Amino acid sequence: MREINFDGLIGPSHNYAGLSFGNLASMGNAGSIARPRAAALQGLDKMGRMLALGLDQGMLLPHPRPDVNWLRELGFAGDDVAVCRAAFAQEPAMLGAALSASAMWTANAATVSPASDTADGRCHLSVANLSSMLHRSIEPVQTLRQLQLAFADPRHFAVHAALPAALGDEGAANHMRMGAGHGARGVEIFVHGDALGLRGGAYPSRQHRAASAAIVRRHGLTDALLVQQSEAAIAAGAFHNDVVAVANEHVLFTHQHAFADPAQTYAAIRAAVPGAVIIEAPADRISLAEAVGSYLFNSQLVTMPDGHMTLVVPGEVRDTPTVWQWLGEQVASNGPIAQVEVVDVRESMRNGGGPACLRLRVAVSEAAHAAIDPRFLLDPAKLDRVATVVEAHWPEAIAPTDLGEADLWRQCMTARGALLSALGFAEGEL
């Protein structure tokens, strides 16, 4: 078994409209000028770094933006530009939602259970409904299309459509998997905010317990833990659990205040995963605010080809002295984290997601790997091709006033078309 990380390519419409309520970075940068081209190139650099580490890398594509099909469902009519113009004039918030590039956050695309954990021995993927945020609730239709194409072989994969919208489901961002290795049967850990989206604190909890329980049933998981996220974490802006914890194989790397009941959570993990190692950052060394601000836990904990683990962190971790100092101590302690890699994803992070938000993990056997549509898999040459398209077509800057401009809408559509054709997708295939 090997793990492939599918990163979301940051789309040409990437902008700071400040859309996610409760996501402090996105709210705080509302109204700034975004740099989609630079953001996408940073994302591609990260993918290249993973390839250079000897890891498998895939890519999911930006969704059509502005999403004129969705705007038409809302009653705006005419050709594409007329639809956008009417939306901008009558309901600018709807046009803003239809323009968001938030599909880049592929940790929210789906929940993935590898074949080793499921009753039927196939890898199951459930598209997330993202129903808590209007702009994100648009994504499941296109996500389903991409996953059905990428993972089309029913001998290896089962792709499920999103759950009913009343059950908030945010995908892999609230899901971890632990076990002896990527091939061994593991325990899947689902972290929910509350039972049915009843608001506890100032910000919405986006993952509902009932949604997690439904995924456990659908995927045929026998070893699953349902764990509650701490309210303090949500209040601090950790709207997804992957902002305060990350797991890989037998290792859990977590903030002290990630879970509502840490002692019980750790005990359940230790009972389920023999030899589990839990690395907990104490709040008196790293506050929740520093954890959320630096995105320390939104790093990728990956197993290298030689078996040791590397933590791929954003530059903000190095720029936060308390966090960098504590992390250095972990590496020096001869614990499971042998190495730290720093990546620069600042342009996208300003919309409230770090390295781990940009990727969806899919662990597969050799045979299942061979069954994946290769157009979604990357090598260095293809990365270069994509970078050339980005350099030629992605807008250099988007200011808030540009969102109402037909030129921007056209440029975003043309850019996506150029990408699809460079990757070998036929028109209308996605």
Ligand code: SUG
């Ligand atoms: O849903 N930001 C995303 C960030 C998601 C981060 N994902 C994980 N933690 N896994 C969100 O709040 C901002 C608006 C935009 O991107 O256009 C936004 O949607």
